[in-house]
Amino acid sequence: MEYKRILLKLSGESLMGRQGYGIDAVRLDEYAWQIGEIVQKGIQVAIVIGGGNIFRGLSGASKGFDRYKGDQMGMLATVINSLAMASALQSVGVRSRVMTSIRMEPVGEFYSQPKALDALDAGEVVIISGGTGNPYFTTDTASALRGIELHVDVMLKGTRVDGVYSADPEKDPTAQKFDSISFDEVYQKGLKVMDLTATTMCKENGLPILVFNMDQPGNLMKVLNGEKIGTLVH
């Protein structure tokens, strides 16, 4: 397999499934099965999960919340999602550990790069929660940061669309999908694949991103098997 160690970014919003808020147990279970399949193949998996199904600091601020506190609420939302994922992985027999970017033992172990690498080498899935630990960032940036620190081969952005399009495919039905695209084209075309901080970190550190639809069961294994799905940003 082309990739031996991956950083899987999961969308918080996708965890809602068909509900309007929170965590859909069926969706969570589907994700856990997909992750279990690739762990069985010997792939080392680090995960970062978003928090948009629970709280985002920016939308909180638009309703009058203090942005700093709102972002802390958002980061805590990612911890909730990460604990849910750890529980789902446990129920399908996959060993995992939750690390937190903000100190909060015993909820999770305080993140450090050497501890995360040791756990990955031991075959555990490492779920890194709490974003970067800092407000004014996103979990896409946390994924880029942790992916770079952990020397992963690729960042897999598992989302609810099947790749990067010429415009937001959820808003523009005429949008065209790219099979592959360079970082420079992403900037030139103003595509919202990830926020610019995350994109720039990946570009500067040579970390490719593969955007694919994680809500289609079996897709994660297809990506690892080298099937041409999604969009590679390189």
Ligand SMILES: Nc1ncnc2c1ncn2[C@@H]1O[C@H](COP(=O)(O)OP(=O)(O)OP(=O)(O)O)[C@@H](O)[C@H]1O
């Ligand atoms: N050019 C584009 N190509 C593909 N998707 C795009 C594009 N522009 C905007 N999007 C939107 O980006 C979304 C995917 O981003 P992402 O997975 O980060 O979702 P999110 O809701 O921000 O997740 P989270 O809850 O983790 O913050 C898609 O649902 C799509 O609507």
Ligand SMILES: O=c1ccn([C@@H]2O[C@H](COP(=O)(O)O)[C@@H](O)[C@H]2O)c(=O)[nH]1
């Ligand atoms: O490093 C970080 C990461 C996240 N946040 C806050 O959490 C929410 C949820 O994350 P998403 O990436 O939007 O899913 C985000 O809106 C921020 O409010 C943060 O402050 N720092």
